[in-house]
Amino acid sequence: MSVLVIMEHGASGWNRMSFETLAAGQQIARELGVPCEAAVAAAPPDELADKQLAKAWLVEHPLLEKYTPDAYVLAFRQLIDKTKPTLVLLPHTYQVRDFAPRLATALSRVLVSDVVGHRIEGGQLVCVRQLFQGKINADIRFASAAPNLASMQAGAFRADKVEAGTAPVEKFTPQIEAAQIRTKPLDVFRESARGVDLNSAEVIVAVGRGIKEADNLPVVEQLAQALGAEMAASRPICDSGWMPMERQVGSSGQTVAPKMYVAVGISGAIQHLVGMKGSKTIVAINKDAEAPIFEVADYGIVGDLFQVVPALVEEIKKAKG
């Protein structure tokens, strides 16, 4: 009976979402009245020793040094068989999306992915996750015996809530044979040097699907000009080639936190929100009053952007004199 948090550590260090999930694990373990343990593969020892945990597992094997889904499934399945947790929590990272569904299947379970909230009802965990790109929430309950598995979305819990303390650190060496690993990881690379650093922009105007066509972009560019802002975009706009990839904000693009972020025609899928919700003031313009972007917006206008944006440009020019 425990909560096991599987954390992520790679070539560039800890994935920051790991500590949000650790905070979630500590909190949920307390609410369920069970101990919390954490595990990480191929990480430097002792980095978890100062956290409040019943145990910190360092999962070590030469075949875990470069991530492969096959090795990770084998390793964590063996750890779960050994430690018999009630609940296994993982950060909802790209790597977790790659191996955790396989891990759950190997255990004849279903991972509840992309969890944004939770509550305990009758001693049982109810997970809240998003449907339809964040437009609808759903309560999900586990219907099978332990171990149950869930992955936590970025921002659902706060990394600064991780409780400090002490953790006995133990090494765990799984049985893995090279022949069991079918995929071969090759080079990790970036497409091109970034010409634009959106991080240094004080004001960003970002455009999404609502713009409908590339030819309509000047409507939003005028707003950026009036505000002295850098232009950015949500993923579909960059995918369509209407704006360069280097201006993409979101989980696969840049993470920004300017003084003001104006989202125009962006509905606010979670993948976009994680890249901009740290902005100081967020303004949203969208035709759908239920769009999730209004969840994070300080100010919003519900309406047709093709009417609202030109009106806004005029008002800003007046206000700036």
Next chain:
Amino acid sequence: MKIVVAIKQVPARDSLLRVNGNGTWIQDSDLNYEINEPDAYALEEGLQLKEKHGGEVVVLCAGPDRAAQTIREALAKGADRALHIEEDDLSAADPLALAKLMAKALESEKPDLILTGLQSDDYGYGQTGVILAELMGLPSATIIMSVEVNGSSIKVKRELENGWFQHVEIPLPALLTMQSGSSKLRYATLMGIKKAKSKEIKRLTPGDLGGIAAQSVKLERIYLPERTKKSQVFDGGSPKEAAAQLVEKLKFEARVL
């Protein structure tokens, strides 16, 4: 090369969604449906691979009768034939139960490559493909941008976070989940639409495939998210009035102008 592309029919992206009376699902009777967007890119990749390397593209789709429309569109774009797991109500199937039906349907197909989108626009579990790979004993890679076939293996470009990518080499047969935007989507030609009418859609029921397995996870209730942040929304009056109100707030309250 035999390529299976698993696709799903979902409510159109711009649908205004309403929760049904008992909170079990959305009101779906008056919605328009379309192919799940990442699945459209999986189909495109499959068709391009077939054009380069020859072979066959088989579409696999689980859904009610109306999903046949989306299947026809895939056939019109160039897929050769289809398997339709037909069931009006798949709400009792969790991702594992669904993948089990799909694995059973593919048992006799022995594909070299299975492609699907990285996640669906409706449930968004992002897991069905990966689970299917585990059930079928195939290696997998997720969030793939491009595929290069080198004889009995493939080299794929996998998207990582923060603008990073990785190449991965995988022996065939294998399963990949495709990212949106990896290539330009084709339209069906008139000739393609005409040809699609005579292409085979094999209909299977969950009963033919061993039935729907008991749920491991249960969707209890759906609802509109509560606003946790108090946003000031200007939605009355003319665009000009709304713009003026917003600018006043930005200037005097947020002090960002």
